[in-house]
Structures are given as structure tokens and as C-alpha cells.
Amino acid sequence: MIKPGRIHSLESFGTVDGPGIRFVVFMQGCPLRCQFCHNPDTWDVNKGNEYTSDRLFEEIIKYKSYMDYSGGGVTFTGGEPLLQAEFLLEVSKKCKSKGISVALDTSGFILNNTVKELLDYTDLVLLDIKNYDPIVYKTVTGVQLSPTLKFLDYLKEKDIATWVRYVVVPELTDNLDSIRKFSTYLDDYPNVEKIELLAFHKMGEYKWKELGIDYQLTDTKEPSKELMEQVTKILATNGKVVTSNI
Numbered sequence: 001m002i003k004p005g006r007i008h009s010l011e012s013f014g015t016v017d018g019p020g021i022r023f024v025v026f027m028q029g030c031p032l033r034c035q036f037c038h039n040p041d042t043w044d045v046n047k048g049n050e051y052t053s054d055r056l057f058e059e060i061i062k063y064k065s066y067m068d069y070s071g072g073g074v075t076f077t078g079g080e081p082l083l084q085a086e087f088l089l090e091v092s093k094k095c096k097s098k099g100i101s102v103a104l105d106t107s108g109f110i111l112n113n114t115v116k117e118l119l120d121y122t123d124l125v126l127l128d129i130k131n132y133d134p135i136v137y138k139t140v141t142g143v144q145l146s147p148t149l150k151f152l153d154y155l156k157e158k159d160i161a162t163w164v165r166y167v168v169v170p171e172l173t174d175n176l177d178s179i180r181k182f183s184t185y186l187d188d189y190p191n192v193e194k195i196e197l198l199a200f201h202k203m204g205e206y207k208w209k210e211l212g213i214d215y216q217l218t219d220t221k222e223p224s225k226e227l228m229e230q231v232t233k234i235l236a237t238n239g240k241v242v243t244s245n246i
């Protein structure tokens with residue numbers, strides 16, 4: 001019997017974390033400390049509510065008709081869902097046995113044998129690459145970039161469909177030279193079907209205050225439409241599909 005999962009929250013009709021209508025599971029726990037995180041309340045793996053894999057699957061299966069109709073499925077996000085890979089492997093096996101498509105939204109920080117097995121049951125990975133410059137990546141997240149790039153290599157080797165996600169934060173992740181290099185780098189990854197640009201916002205700032213953690217981006221502005229268009233154009237240079245949420 002595997003350990004129950006710790007879950008922050010569930011969203012029944014998600015439309016921004018993968019294709020179609022999705023049942024989104026926000027897992028508790030994250031080893032990163034992104035400066036722009038809007039879910040710092042997911043960081044502690046001991047918080048949230050406990051679910052057995054059966055209980056979570058019972059919630060997911062209720063929405064199967066919506067998923068089928070819309071080409072959707074289930075998305076595991078967080079937090080960092082790979083911290084609870086064993087639990088997710090069990091839930092994903094149940095989902096796949098009923099024809100439910102599984103997506104994983106991850107920073108790609110963890111790649112062990114359980115994660116590799118979980119990826120065998122994963123149809124789509126939403127890979128959050130917070131920056132392509134290793135020094136800036138460390139500043140932004142508190143951890144090294146290299147595990148994420150190795151994770152991307154593994155996704156390529158296994159030919160797992162991947163959407164890369166990149167958050168545009170003025171004066172933090174908007175270095176256009178670094179974004180050009182990133183664009184060239186991604187050109188070698190045919191499994192990357194899409195790049196999703198997400199505009200930085202401060203909707204989670206109040207959570208940092210509630211948790212008593214120092215929020216460093218209080219004075220940072222949201223990116224302009226022009227900046228988002230500029231970044232979109234650079235990343236689309238090599239023929240990749242690029243979307244932007246503004």
C-alpha cells in the first residue's frame with residue numbers, strides 16, 4: 001500500500017493547463033522557491049489534504065464525459081507534483097486504464113526511476129523552464145537549471161509530447177539575448193510541440209504576506225503587450241508554435 005497523496009486543491013473545469021477541459025490536481029510540496037511563485041502555499045509537502053489514490057480517482061472519473069467531449073483529461077500540477085511521483089503513478093495507471101489522458105505540469109527538477117515510470121503513463125508534459133541562463137535560473141528559483149535540461153533530454157529520448165512554459169518577468173526573465181539562445185536550443189527538441197508564454201502577475205503576492213515570507217517583486221511591473229510580442233517573435237523564429245496569455 002503506497003502512502004496517500006497530499007493535495008492542495010482540485011479544480012474540476014480547468015482550461016489553461018493543457019488541451020480541452022481538465023481536472024486539475026494541485027499537489028502539495030515544492031523544492032523550488034521561484035521569486036514569482038503565485039502558489040507559495042503549496043510549498044510545504046506536509047500541508048494540504050490527504051487523499052488515497054482511490055479517493056482521488058473517484059473525483060477525477062466523475063468528469064470523464066467533459067474530458068472526452070473536449071479532448072481534455074487530468075493535469076497534475078502544484079507545487080511540484082514529482083515530489084509525490086509514487087502516488088501519482090498509481091493514480092495515472094487508473095486514469096489510463098479508463099482512457100483518461102494524463103498531463104504533468106513540472107519544473108523537471110526530479111528524475112528518478114519512479115518518475116521515469118510515471119512518464120510512461122503521461123501523455124503530455126508542461127515543462128516550466130524558468131530561465132535559460134543558469135545564473136539567472138538559480139537567482140529566480142534557488143536551484144540549478146541542469147536537472148531541468150536533463151529532464152527535457154529524457155522527454156526527447158522517449159518522444160513525450162512537451163509544451164514548454166516560460167514566465168516573462170520584466171527585468172528578471174526578459175533578457176532577449178538569453179531568449180534567443182533558448183529559442184535555438186529548443187530547435188533541437190522535436191518533441192516540444194508548443195511554447196506557452198505566461199505574463200508575470202502579482203495575484204499571489206498576498207499569500208507571501210500571509211505566510212510571512214519576503215516578496216521581492218513588489219515593485220516589478222507586469223510585462224507590456226509589446227514585450228510579450230517581442231518574446232513571442234523570438235521564440236517563434238524556428239517554426240515552433242508560441243502562445244501568449246496577453
Ligand code: SF4
Pocket residue numbers: 030031032033034036037038039040042078079080107
Ligand atoms: S516550481 Fe511552481 S510551485 Fe514551485 S516555487 Fe516555482 S512557481 Fe512555485
